[in-house]
Amino acid sequence: xxxxxxxxxxxxxxxxxxxxxxxxxxLMNIAFGIQNNAKKIIDANNQDLKNAKKLLEEGExxxxxxxxxxxxxxxxxxxxxxxxxxxxxKSPTDKVEWRRELxxxxxxxxxxxxxxxxxxxFEARPDVIVQITSxxxxxxxxVILKGGREAQNTNKAFxxxxxxxxKNVEGFPLExxxxxxxxxxxxxxLKMNEYIDLIIPRGSNSLVKYIQENTxxxxxxxxxxICHIFVDESAKKDEVKNIVLDSKxxxxxxxxxxxxxxxxKNYPHKDDLIQFLKENGIEIVxxxxxxxxxxxDKILSVKIVDSLEDAINHINKYGSNHTDAIxxxxxxxxxxxxxxxxxxxxxxxxxxxxxxxFRYGFGAEVGISTNKTLARGPVxxxxxxxxxxxxxxxxxxxxxxxxxxxxxxxxxx
Amino acid sequence: xxxxxxxxxxxxxxxxxxxxxxxxxxLMNIAFGIQNNAKKIIDANNQDLKNAKKLLEEGExxxxxxxxxxxxxxxxxxxxxxxxxxxxxKSPTDKVEWRRELxxxxxxxxxxxxxxxxxxxFEARPDVIVQITSxxxxxxxxVILKGGREAQNTNKAFxxxxxxxxKNVEGFPLExxxxxxxxxxxxxxLKMNEYIDLIIPRGSNSLVKYIQENTxxxxxxxxxxICHIFVDESAKKDEVKNIVLDSKxxxxxxxxxxxxxxxxKNYPHKDDLIQFLKENGIEIVxxxxxxxxxxxDKILSVKIVDSLEDAINHINKYGSNHTDAIxxxxxxxxxxxxxxxxxxxxxxxxxxxxxxxFRYGFGAEVGISTNKTLARGPVxxxxxxxxxxxxxxxxxxxxxxxxxxxxxxxxxx
Numbered sequence: 001x002x003x004x005x006x007x008x009x010x011x012x013x014x015x016x017x018x019x020x021x022x023x024x025x026x027l028m029n030i031a032f033g034i035q036n037n038a039k040k041i042i043d044a045n046n047q048d049l050k051n052a053k054k055l056l057e058e059g060e061x062x063x064x065x066x067x068x069x070x071x072x073x074x075x076x077x078x079x080x081x082x083x084x085x086x087x088x089x090k091s092p093t094d095k096v097e098w099r100r101e102l103x104x105x106x107x108x109x110x111x112x113x114x115x116x117x118x119x120x121x122f123e124a125r126p127d128v129i130v131q132i133t134s135x136x137x138x139x140x141x142x143v144i145l146k147g148g149r150e151a152q153n154t155n156k157a158f159x160x161x162x163x164x165x166x167k168n169v170e171g172f173p174l175e176x177x178x179x180x181x182x183x184x185x186x187x188x189x190l191k192m193n194e195y196i197d198l199i200i201p202r203g204s205n206s207l208v209k210y211i212q213e214n215t216x217x218x219x220x221x222x223x224x225x226i227c228h229i230f231v232d233e234s235a236k237k238d239e240v241k242n243i244v245l246d247s248k249x250x251x252x253x254x255x256x257x258x259x260x261x262x263x264x265k266n267y268p269h270k271d272d273l274i275q276f277l278k279e280n281g282i283e284i285v286x287x288x289x290x291x292x293x294x295x296x297d298k299i300l301s302v303k304i305v306d307s308l309e310d311a312i313n314h315i316n317k318y319g320s321n322h323t324d325a326i327x328x329x330x331x332x333x334x335x336x337x338x339x340x341x342x343x344x345x346x347x348x349x350x351x352x353x354x355x356x357x358f359r360y361g362f363g364a365e366v367g368i369s370t371n372k373t374l375a376r377g378p379v380x381x382x383x384x385x386x387x388x389x390x391x392x393x394x395x396x397x398x399x400x401x402x403x404x405x406x407x408x409x410x411x412x413x
Numbered sequence: 414x415x416x417x418x419x420x421x422x423x424x425x426x427x428x429x430x431x432x433x434x435x436x437x438x439x440l441m442n443i444a445f446g447i448q449n450n451a452k453k454i455i456d457a458n459n460q461d462l463k464n465a466k467k468l469l470e471e472g473e474x475x476x477x478x479x480x481x482x483x484x485x486x487x488x489x490x491x492x493x494x495x496x497x498x499x500x501x502x503k504s505p506t507d508k509v510e511w512r513r514e515l516x517x518x519x520x521x522x523x524x525x526x527x528x529x530x531x532x533x534x535f536e537a538r539p540d541v542i543v544q545i546t547s548x549x550x551x552x553x554x555x556v557i558l559k560g561g562r563e564a565q566n567t568n569k570a571f572x573x574x575x576x577x578x579x580k581n582v583e584g585f586p587l588e589x590x591x592x593x594x595x596x597x598x599x600x601x602x603l604k605m606n607e608y609i610d611l612i613i614p615r616g617s618n619s620l621v622k623y624i625q626e627n628t629x630x631x632x633x634x635x636x637x638x639i640c641h642i643f644v645d646e647s648a649k650k651d652e653v654k655n656i657v658l659d660s661k662x663x664x665x666x667x668x669x670x671x672x673x674x675x676x677x678k679n680y681p682h683k684d685d686l687i688q689f690l691k692e693n694g695i696e697i698v699x700x701x702x703x704x705x706x707x708x709x710d711k712i713l714s715v716k717i718v719d720s721l722e723d724a725i726n727h728i729n730k731y732g733s734n735h736t737d738a739i740x741x742x743x744x745x746x747x748x749x750x751x752x753x754x755x756x757x758x759x760x761x762x763x764x765x766x767x768x769x770x771f772r773y774g775f776g777a778e779v780g781i782s783t784n785k786t787l788a789r790g791p792v793x794x795x796x797x798x799x800x801x802x803x804x805x806x807x808x809x810x811x812x813x814x815x816x817x818x819x820x821x822x823x824x825x826x
Contacts, residue, residue: 102773354515413513413514
């Protein structure tokens with residue numbers, strides 16, 4: 001085991017020396033590999049589904065986990081398309097961010113470079129293994145993967161496909177992609193601060209908390225997603241209904257689904273909105289005993305607030321700095337909200353469900369981070385800043401993009 | 414105490430709403446305030462020096478700490494100039510890093526924003542309080558300062574000057590700058606993860622380690638600075654002598670001074686170099702029992718390596734990812750070193766002592782970070798990159814800039 005971590009660390013240099021073309025070749029091979037091994041992968045998945053069915057009947061896992069486990073030809077096709085999306089993007093490694101003359105013949109550059117060895121621990125969804133591996137290969141990072149026990153046959157089939165695909169790329173270090181299997185393996189990995197640069201847990205709050213509390217390696221991610229929508233005085237009636245419903249119900253267990261609805265006391269359609277949400281199966285909790293519960297279900301806390309300022313204070317106090325939105329026709333209020341809410345993603349007039357790597361045009365994501373500290377090297381003013389993502393929209397909801405009714409343009413302007 | 418942390422958190426929003434002009438006004442007032450209170454500050458410093466003299470005689474503190482404590486009119490003038498340098502720079506907060514159309518009327522922006530509340534714990538040097546406060550005000554961050562006990566009168570005099578200077582700026586929240594006093598205050602602060610976003614320890618390895626082990630708040634900084642110079646086969650004789658001496662002796666207790674010298678086995682001037690260093694008071698340790706000692710003194714580990722690859726592997730294994738340099742006339746080797754060494758600062762043909770916020774043109778620095786994880790929000794490829802600073806030079810040494818013989822141009826090209 002220690003041998004694997006050592007070799008993973010050594011693979012960093014070899015991987016970094018490969019050209020981007022070679023890495024794209026590896027990704028291309030993986031895409032072909034998945035296509036060619038589709039039957040083998042789906043057979044393995046069927047084995048996992050058979051085992052999971054028992055666990056479902058015994059109440060050991062939820063229906064949601066069972067559903068997420070299932071792969072079919074369509075899902076494989078989406079995964080293959082995802083790999084091609086990543087190939088098409090330019091790798092951000094070795095990009096010169098800026099260049100400065102300190103003196104004649106004394107040139108300083110700030111350039112991007114890989115993080116190193118990344119351990120990723122994920123639960124049921126087996127497509128994660130392909131997404132993460134594609135991103136780490138493209139960015140010259142070494143990865144150590146640990147999937148959920150429920151998906152172990154599927155994960156093994158994907159891993160074997162990945163390894164046999166990259167074997168054919170000259171000079172590609174096979175030690176750059178690793179799969180570990182047991183809880184003991186994870187416990188071991190968390191102690192390897194000498195070899196591993198970053199841990200990314202993807203899954204339940206309890207998984208993330210367990211990892212944060214049991215390692216000295218930096219952890220990327222978030223334990224909870226307490227997202228808010230503030231409905232301002234001037235917000236439009238139908239648009240509000242549409243956006244709040246999408247934010248809560250489009251995928252209630254997602255981390256970017258809304259948990260608390262803050263409504264301005266002078267919003268005239270309050271009762272109508274509540275009625276509408278109830279009719280659509282949302283359970284409304286007025287004056288909950290706390291505002292820090294992530295329901296991950298069709299349940300929504302509702303609070304009436306006196307002002308924009310109250311809403312901002314509530315969010316900065318109870319939120320998890322994940323994703324928060326204001327619905328308003330008042331531009332000044334919108335800008336104040338976007339500026340003052342201290343979260344990684346802050347939106348105007350769109351669903352909270354937009355905070356997602358695919359939707360942002362990143363090709364894929366390894367997770368959503370609520371970390372705030374970004375600096376390396378001498379830390380001046382730039383190092384005292386973090387960044388946030390802002391969306392200014394026109395009442396768009398995620399459901400329309402999931403259904404295919406609308407399509408992203410992802411055009412830099 | 415809890416009240417102070419709460420108010421500090423609340424001050425974030427107020428500070429963020431102030432214009433950059435107002436913040437520059439505050440900085441300008443602080444610069445004037447220091448000038449006007451010069452006598453009071455130097456009197457306070459004399460009190461500290463008197464107390465420190467006793468501690469020095471009793472062997473409680475070192476001569477180096479005593480020397481760093483001392484302020485005079487010249488040092489105050491440099492501090493005032495530093496504030497003006499920061500005023501002249503553009504604040505990086507609220508800068509749009511990029512803007513992307515996701516769909517029509519659905520615009521995504523990545524913008525920089527303040528980190529929030531920052532706790533800074535520093536040792537003897539009292540000028541740090543002014544540097545840090547200037548940087549945090551300019552970047553809209555709230556700061557909680559804790560200085561060394563030896564400098565307590567000086568720190569109090571600076572703090573009073575800062576508060577009375579910003580009092581005259583309309584709308585400036587005084588709770589944005591705070592001073593705490595005792596070890597118990599620090600222990601309290603380390604528990605305040607609800608209110609504090611980042612801790613920056615500046616000082617000895619033991620201080621940094623103590624803090625890293627006693628808080629759940631993210632810590633920016635580094636415990637040790639094991640910096641290397643690799644002298645390649647083709648490196649020039651006199652330039653090597655000059656650079657290695659500057660890197661070790663110009664300020665031996667600095668974190669960016671060199672600790673290990675790696676020499677290529679075919680470098681023809683090895684004996685001459687060692688002889689030169691010894692003549693200049695450097696103690697040479699060949700084959701040390703470990704390569705992870707930060708001497709912080711005129712002592713240098715020396716190791717002969719077989720190749721560039723060996724040198725890179727040694728640095729990535731034993732280094733602290735801080736600052737490492739190659740001295741060579743071989744451009745290909747230089748580029749391989751700059752690309753493969755996994756450190757925050759990697760240099761070609763210059764002294765390791767250049768890794769510093771002032772020298773990089775950042776106006777000041779809050780410290781040097783060896784952190785590698787930078788991502789916030791959905792983490793795609795960019796989030797899997799960190800960055801490094803590269804200098805390509807022509808045998809410059811820091812001594813020439815410290816003496817004023819050479820001056821930085823700091824010109825973006």
